[in-house]
Amino acid sequence: AQTVTQSQPEMSVQEAETVTLSCTYDTSESDYYLFWYKQPPSRQMILVIRQEAYKQQNATENRFSVNFQKAAKSFSLKISDSQLGDAAMYFCAYRSARGNQFYFGTGTSLTVIP
């Protein structure tokens, strides 16, 4: 099974600053999808950003962008201009292109300091 590793259990950032959350994964597949999910204290997980492995261009969604390094199997999330509402648990997830199985990391708890 694929494994997803998030090595930063906790991170903090000053409001309006930039923070980068790290994620690495292990796979022998060449085609897959990567996701970052946000889980606020209310607990409903929502999708932040998605990256298709066959795309070289890094995905961007407003203040959120990724740095996808396929050879290094690295998928980091950059949050620019951090806002108080960004405080949450962030989970990195992997999905094989061949099936519907998702693999999650252990999460990074992000604190935004006013």
Next chain:
Amino acid sequence: EAGVAQSPRYKIIEKRQSVAFWCNPISGHATLYWYQQILGQGPKLLIQFQNNGVVDDSQLPKDRFSAERLKGVDSTLKIQPAKLEDSAVYLCASSLIFMRGELFFGEGSRLTVL
């Protein structure tokens, strides 16, 4: 579009009692997942359905957990008898069968076993 619906949101029971959780996925989503999320950890897949068939239940403790998805729509997850270590949030998610489909999560059902 209605999201993934789960009930109950909260449940407190004593050990050895039974409990059932219900999930109604987004309309048209063929794949349904039940995850267990222990505090401070990432979601752990319990069971995955595609339509009304089980795709993966390798991590479901079958001596006490059971799940069904009748008619390929809503699903029920049951725990009987509950143990203290079953205290967790039980997340239901659904996705389209197509390759790019991400997971859509419900708000979760928080179980406390005393």
